[in-house]
Structure formats: structure tokens, C-alpha cells
Amino acid sequence: MNTARARCEISLTVNDEPRTVLAFPMERLLDVLRERLGLTGTKEGCGEGECGSCAVLMNGLLVNSCLVPVLQAQEAKIVTIEGLAQQGRLHALQQSFLECGGAQCGICTPGMILAACHLLNKNPQPDLEDIREGLAGNLCRCTGYVQIWEAVAEAAVRGNR
Amino acid sequence: MRSEPADYELVAPGSLQAVVSLLAEQPGEWLPIAGGTDVMVQYAAGNLRARKLVSLWNLPELRCIEVSEGEVRVGAGCTYTDLREHEVVEREFPLLARAARWTGGIANQNRGTLGGNIANASPAADSLPALLVYEAELILVSARGERRIPYLDFHTGYRKTLLASDELIRAVCLARRFADYFSYSRKVGPRNAQAISKICIAALGHMASGLVEDIRIAVGSVAPTPLRLKETERRSRGRPVDDALVFQARQIAVGEIRPIDDIRSTAAYRSAVVGNLVAQFLHGLRASGRSA
Secondary structure (H helix, E strand, C coil), rough: CCCCCEEEEEEECCCCCCEEEEECCCCEHHHHHHHHHHCCCCCCCCCCCCCCCEEEEEECCEEHHHEEEEEHHHHCEEEEECCCCCECCCHHEEEEEHHHHHCCCCHHHHHHHHHHHHHHHHCCCCCCCHHHHHCCCCCCCCCCCCCHHHHHHHHHHHHCC | CCCCCCCCCCCCCCCCHHHHHHHHHCCCCCCCCCCCCCHHCCCCCCCCCEEEEECCCCCCCCEEECCCCCCEEEEEECCCHHHCCCCCHHHHHHHHHHHHHHHCCCHHHCEEHHHHHHHHCCCCCCHHHHHHHHHCEEEEEECCCCEEEEECCCCEEEEEECCCCCCCCEEEEEECCCCCCCCEEEEEEEECCCCCCCCEEEEEEECCCCCEEEEEEEEECCCCCCEEEEHHHHHHCCCCCHHHHHHHHHHHHHHHHCCCCCCCCHHHHHHHHHHHHHHHHHHHHHHHHHHH
């Protein structure tokens, strides 16, 4: 029964760096990022696409990395929370989350920020309804969300960077 | 219990032709996976019976929306985001665009596909009632060729479909004749995003000279398959939308559904709400007839 399948070579670009990993095709992108590439900023919450903690950008689109078999990320461009700060300077969203109290325990924060990033890329001037919809797939059990929405609105006002 | 990746095979042949050939060589052996929003959940829970998977993600033949004079043909690999953002779908098939907006959250909308939603065949799927009222047709493809079937016939029982073991859904065809219909949909659940519906409804209607000329109502999560309320429709046609019709339609609708108690809701709640939703739809339809 347990005939081990072959690993395959997966090439992808993670935070602008080309990476190649040897992985089973059904390994989750989440596990490849965390365990094979050491990028533990991406969190596992529910592991079933409900909570958004593992959200990353794949070719510019927000995806739950727990639901992506790594073979489907072949040749993809991935952005994780580690890729947002540039030259030691926080991304506008990271800064506004800090200032507005948008992060408490921190588990939802990387996914929340990537969802916000995806939203602002598509819609640089969102209203509150747009922000709520853009983040509706990301669950937070600490903040009550209000500070998170404020942080996203603040980042939008300041411009993306 | 979590699945062990080493126990699974996943291949991405890269073209529809190659996928269909693989299915023909070993029918029933390969489980198609598109955006993974259902399959990967089963995999995570250790409930995925298939050990060999074939990827449909981003196959160009499946990921296009073709608009011709008479119909819109949505490739089965189009995501909810593709549907939400398509101008003709948004304008002429608002029930489908709205269902796409209500399914999951943004991340799942970027990955979940219309074909996947149909093939997964959950009676609670949000996009399926819309396909029922638009009387969509499906193009199924295999190495044997293509066939076109009414979507209405596709679900044959709880999670059972007409799809043969070597077949894929290729496209969903929508006739462009509903642009001037009154449309109504609701998703009833604990919240819109992420939550699976307790009840979802999609309905279309058209009034002429104060009478119901055409009416279509479909409901999800109230029977083993998404359900058209044919009897409610039949007995509403040709009548004015008055209190008598609303009262009667509520009763007929509740008689047509077969709801159960489950983790998300109860049969009693579902029956009560379906009656209310049908009444709300009819009130909207009546108002649309006045303004027309």
C-alpha cells in the first residue's frame, strides 16, 4: 500500500529569490515554506482553508497555502510575510498594524497583512465595506477586528509604502 | 489524522488532451484536482480515498470565458474571482456573480473553480442554485468526445452525478436570455464569508401585464441535491402576485424540499426559512412588475 512516490523538483520564486526544493508533489505549500525553506512567518491555523492564517500571495493572488499542493506552485512567484519589509524598512501595512494595535497574539497577523496587501493592490482606496470583505476569510480571535480595519485604512491613506 | 504526502501521487500533464488521455487509460484511478479548496480539505483530514491525483489547475482550455451572441461559455476551471470580475457574467448572470462573491473568502475565491463546485456536488454549494435557475448546460469531455447535457439532470443523488469515471466537466453554458429578469438570491448562514450555507436560494422571475410570466426558484441545503422548486413555479405561472399566491407558494415550496437536521441547522428551521425566502422573492418580483 505504502509505495512511496517519487519526490520532484519544484522551482519557485519566494520573496524575489529563486528557490528549488525536492518535495513530494502533494506536500502543502505551507509545509514547504515553513519546513523546507525555514520561512516560519506563514502560520498554520485550521489547516482546512477556513482561517486564512497561512495566506500568501501566489502570482499576485491571495491563496491559503494549506490548500495548495506544492506541485501547483511550480514556477510560481510566492510572497510571504518575510518578503514585505524592504531594506530593513517595514511595509506600510506592517507599520500601521503596529501603530493601530492590529496585532495581538500574532498568529493571524501574517495572513491578515497579506490579505490586506492583496486588497490594496487591487483597490488602493478601499472603504470599510471593501476592507471587511477583503479580510473576511481571515479570522482573528484577539482584536475584535476593529483595529485591524483601522490599520488597513491607515495604510491606504499613507499609500502603499 | 493528517495524510502523508509520500503516499500520494500528483501529476500535472499541462493540457486538457493529456489529462483526458490519462483518465481514459485508467478510468476511476485518478482524481482531478483544480484549486484544491475541497480536495485538499479532505486530504488534510485524512479522508481522501484517492491516492492518485491529476491537476487541472490553470489548464488554459478550462480557464476562459467565451461570450458569443447566444451564450456565455464559462470554462470549468474558472475561479470564483474570474466570475466576479467578468463584466458580462456580472451584468447578465448576477445570481452567479453574487454566489461567487459569497463563496468562501477571497483566498478561496482565487482558487475554487466553478467546475470543482459542480463536480464536488455538495447540496450546500452556493453557486449551484444559480446554475439551476439559469438552466445551464454542461459540456463534458472524455477521450470518447464531448457531450452536452442539461445541468438540471447532472445530480442524480447525494453527491452522485452523471460524470463518467473517465470524464471531466469542460464548460458551463449559459443562454443569454435573462438580462431583463428580476433576480433574487440569499445565503442564510452564521456569516457570509467562509460559512457553509444553512440555506441558499437563487430565483428569477419575469412579470408581463401584472402576471407571472416566467419564474424559476432553486434552493441549496434542503435536499440531497440542489433543488428546483418545479411545483411552486408551475403553480405560480400566469397568476398575479397577490397575498393568496404568496401564501400558497410558501406552502408548496415547503412541501417540495426534503431538509434534514444536521450540524449546521435543523429541518424545521430550514422549512420556515425557505417559506420566508420564497415570500420575499415574490414580493420583490411583484415590485419589479410595477416598475416595469
